[in-house]
Amino acid sequence: MCPQNLIRRLDVAGRHVTRYLIKLLQLRGYNLNRSADFETARQIKEKLCYVGYDPEVEQRLATETTVLVQPYKLPDGRIIKLGRERFQASEVLFNPNLVDVESVGMSEMLFNCINDADIDLRSEFYKHIVLSGGTSMYPGLPSRLERDMRNLYLERTLKGNESLLSKFKLRIEDPPRRKHMVYLGGSVLADIMKDRDEFWVSRDEWNEHGGQIMVKKQ
Numbered sequence: 001m002c003p004q005n006l007i008r009r010l011d012v013a014g015r016h017v018t019r020y021l022i023k024l025l026q027l028r029g030y031n032l033n034r035s036a037d038f039e040t041a042r043q044i045k046e047k048l049c050y051v052g053y054d055p056e057v058e059q060r061l062a063t064e065t066t067v068l069v070q071p072y073k074l075p076d077g078r079i080i081k082l083g084r085e086r087f088q089a090s091e092v093l094f095n096p097n098l099v100d101v102e103s104v105g106m107s108e109m110l111f112n113c114i115n116d117a118d119i120d121l122r123s124e125f126y127k128h129i130v131l132s133g134g135t136s137m138y139p140g141l142p143s144r145l146e147r148d149m150r151n152l153y154l155e156r157t158l159k160g161n162e163s164l165l166s167k168f169k170l171r172i173e174d175p176p177r178r179k180h181m182v183y184l185g186g187s188v189l190a191d192i193m194k195d196r197d198e199f200w201v202s203r204d205e206w207n208e209h210g211g212q213i214m215v216k217k218q
Contacts, residue, residue, distance in 0.1 A: 008113045010106060012092055014135045016099045018042045021049065021089035030080050044072050044082070045089060051140040052087035053147060059084065090138050094148070107148030111156075129172045132181035142174040 022032045022041045032041050048070050052058035062068050062084035069083045092098045094105035104112070114125045126149075131142060149170055158164050175181065193199040198217070205213050 003117070006113050006117055008109050010093075010096070010103060010109055012096045012099065012101055012103070014042075014045075016092050016096075016101070017049070017089050017135070018045050020092050020099055021045050021085060024085040024088055025080070025082075028080075028082075028085065040075060046137075048072060048082055048086050049089050049138060050087055051090045051093070051138045051144045053140055053143050055087070055091065058087045062087075087140075090141075093135065093141075094144070107145055108152065110145070111149055111152045115157075123169065127169050127171045129170075130178075131172065131174045132178045134179050136174065137179050142172050146170060146172050 018038060018041050021044065022038070025032055025041070032038070058068070066083070068086055069081050070086065071079050071081050073079055092101075094107060096103045096105060103109070110129070114122050117125055129145075131145075149172075150165065150168065153168055153170075154160060154162065154165050158168075177184065201213050201217060209216065
């Protein structure tokens with residue numbers, strides 16, 4: 001369980017990745033400006049986008065080869081091709097400034113969060129990182145996160161001493177059903193608490209007090 005004082009929020013979500021993908025496609029000459037096109041862009045994102053393990057290597061592959069190029073058939077029958085956009089779109093998770101959000105990225109936020117904890121808890125937190133939610137489903141995200149975390153630990157904690165890095169224990173869990181993990185966790189909790197009235201709001205209570213009943217139940 002994560003203490004309340006260590007909870008952090010990154011105001012970048014799947015819709016930001018979708019909007020940035022639309023912008024990247026516009027630079028390639030594909031205009032997806034209508035509201036209906038947003039859903040198309042979302043489907044493209046979910047089918048073709050991934051997180052690059054090393055953005056510099058991915059960039060070279062995109063520039064010097066065609067291995068990243070993949071076609072996609074639009075609803076109107078047109079075929080478009082995506083290359084570097086496939087990994088560039090998800091970079092907003094690691095560099096929110098790309099979508100004008102002033103914040104550190106996912107990796108650095110996680111690293112800072114763990115290092116704000118008591119020193120005797122940090123090693124356990126590093127070994128119990130669990131991904132959940134739809135945005136965590138990008139292929140390559142767990143590996144990229146692990147790479148970034150190791151690099152940050154080497155640079156900021158070990159001060160570049162690579163000989164000590166082998167002792168650093170890091171584990172990132174990516175359960176297959178993590179897209180719906182919040183719902184699954186909520187349903188399990190609801191089942192556990194089903195016989196405890198203090199955890200529930202009745203219809204009569206809601207009708208009488210409205211949303212304020214949630215405050216009173218806390």
